[in-house]
Amino acid sequence: MADVEAIAKQACAEAVAAGAESADVVVGRGKNLSLDIERGRIKSSDASWGSWCSVRAVVKGGIGWASAPGADAEAARTAARQAAELAALAEPDPAFVSLPRPEERPEVEGLYDERVAELTIDDLVGMCLSNVESARSVEPSVIVTGGAYCGRSESVLVNSLGVCVHWRSTYVSTSIDAVVRRGDDVGTFYDYDSARVMEDFDPNGLGARATQVAVGFLGARKIPSGTMALVFGPLASGSIGQAIASAASAEEVQRNRSFLAGKRGERIASDLVTLVDDPFIPRGMSSGAYDGEGAPRTKLTLVERGILKAYYHNSYTAGKAGEPNTGHGTRGGVSPTNVIPELGDRTAAEIIADTANGLYLNAGWASPNMVNGDLSVTVDFGTRIEDGQLTYPVKNTMFGGNFLDLLRNIDAISSDCRREPGQVLPTLRVRDVLVAGGG
């Protein structure tokens, strides 16, 4: 990467020489392989590779961006001059304070694995065929789509204040959609596995698991509207933490576009809810020592026993607020990393058994209107709970309300969970949710 670092440093110097008060440059390269499966057979295999360069220049807080294909010194210098010219034209922003300054941090372990970097398309073929075989072992007529993907990338960020950060990462993932038909009746489900290193990658049985649940979705019924408990399973609960984290972006809060604006220090959820943003989880999919601007990341308690404790900052929002940079910048935006919930003291099975009238979300997401928290969501994969039992799958069903009410009504979080690299996915229950049904 020494060549790439030299290109980035030259381009950064060029931007400053062309009038930028400060600048940062990212130069990177990567390679990806992907394989798509259709009806259990290979639809296509794809390879892509490339390199890139992007320059951000700042003049009195105004920002100029320019990017060019290739890790090419001349193209990078041209982009640097363009970015500086655009920054000079952009209108000054007195709220801008500074790009990040250099701070050394040890890199998080396990973000790059040579074995993943060396995976071949034949390895992906093997994964996909094994998914298909595993699915058919449950139901021979299952229709399988999905794929397998892997890639590696390395890049360097340099800024005019002396930051020089290198990133290197790998990923491998596979996903499956299983469709089971009985006449006009259709049952479907999906599953996935993803990892940065081979130790964490175990797609065995993925096809069988997705197909078993898909078979269970045959005979879905419409239900009448009513108020009931919603039990978010592991493939649905993660969206709640993600929605809180997105709304806790200081950029959204400062611009008054977030339903969490003005709520730091206040109760936003039941006291069962504690969420920590932890960028230092070894091998986590969103882990890393530095954010996208080269600032050191920090571990952040986002929600503690229901109280909103923090907003996510990048260098701009931190400067504007006069607060420390939490290291969640994306070079122009703010993004959470691994949002980890604290687990409860009852198992998922106990929570379901304790639910007299409810709806279990096997998968899905609760994505509120980010400015006011209004929520209106379709239940894509839901199972009715009656007298503590999962009884039958539902269709044509929605739920609505306000996201903050939903958070305050969380009355159980499970002690057991699904774990993925950088993810802890429990089961959680929300009482008294308005459900609209087609029955």
Place this chain on the structure above:
Amino acid sequence: MKDLVRWVCDEAKRRGAAFADARAGESTASGVFLQDGRSERLSQSTSRRLGVRVMKEGAWGFATTEDVTRAGAEAALDAALAMARASEKLPCDLADIAPVDPVIDTVAIEPQEDPRSVSAAEKMRSLQAFERAMLERAGDVAVNTIVNYSDTSVAETLANTRGTLLEVRTVRTWLGAGITVQREGLRQRAFERRAAQRGYELVRETTPEELSIRAADVALSLLGAALPPSGKFPVVFSPGVTGLFTHEAIGHNAEADLVLAGTSIIEGKIGEKIGSELVTIIDESDLGTTWGSYQYDSEGTPAQRRVIIENGVLRGLMHSLTTASHFGVPANGSGRAQDCGCRPQVRMSNTYIQPAEGNIQLEDMIRDIDLGLYAKGGHSGYVMCEKGQFTCHVGEGRMIRNGQLAEPVRDVAVNGMTLEALHNIDRVASDFSLDWPGMCGKGGQGMPNNCGGPHIRIKELVVGGQTELR
């Protein structure tokens, strides 16, 4: 570029490919992001890409690089052939192509005013006028305003082993305005956009009234809107929501690759009545400078008008070269790729429900509804094709009470089973609007689409409201 893509095809043939195509493209883009009174971010980017697709021994391989040179092309062809060899282990039955008549042509969108000739300073001035108008309309309740602009100029060259050689130049311009307003702790937002295959004239011809003032008016009306009720109701869609419904609920199901994948609910139903006889659905790609239009798809097939549903009967699907071969029908120009770095997929273009003849207006559709919902501004939607279930998020609506439009309601999604909803369309108006430009995502690629239609009425849909019915 022409020599390079032709060389790739000749070489692929020499190395045993039954079919190959190569696309090389260069693009430049510029953008202005104006927020809270400041043009705070100006951007410019260039990109280039070569994509090589080969079919050999009944299997497909694809490779892409930004190295658009002979060396890059050689590496991409080697990789594409290696990918096809891997696919050979269990190739799907898509690995053939429909008969292709070679096309040799050069086509270009010629904007009246090339956006590359307009300075960033002038673009900033134009956007400021939109923001000022929005702020004047909203007054003190405005807490955040955004105006964003982008233009993209693309030159692509396509060749295939059947002799096609195409050069296509396009220009696309996008202008959007968004506002967040707040009163007594209630916050609401609204967006409007204009987008077309046109140059900077799109900005000059757009008035604040139809863009930023409209966004402000919608946001202000939402401040006074009630929470929607929860339950089942008759629902009337505005042309924008009709377009969203048509795109999500039916359009995706009629993409032939999803039918072949076994994930469409209309598989095996061609020639069958699958909806109300009032419903005729068209996907039409040759509509001038409309955002979703094009003259050739990314496989070199001329753009055309595709009748999906005619008077309730499923007539046909959207096809690429490969799906057309499987179904034994001519390719109909729906093989589109986001750019030269992506493999073509079956995609929609401009999708709409045809309006009724005569004079049927909104009032005629709500007159006999005692209690229902008028879904007015579409936000977004999605479909689960294999389950036949769709969802449309609607930013603004009105309750219908006793045959009249009543109180405004906000932030509501409606959900239905596609085939039931198609049968339950019991009114189609004679008005029409095709003005819902957007980017549709599929298989990791974003594609410019447009959709629309007339007002339509569906007897019953589930409304995911937030209050018990009053």
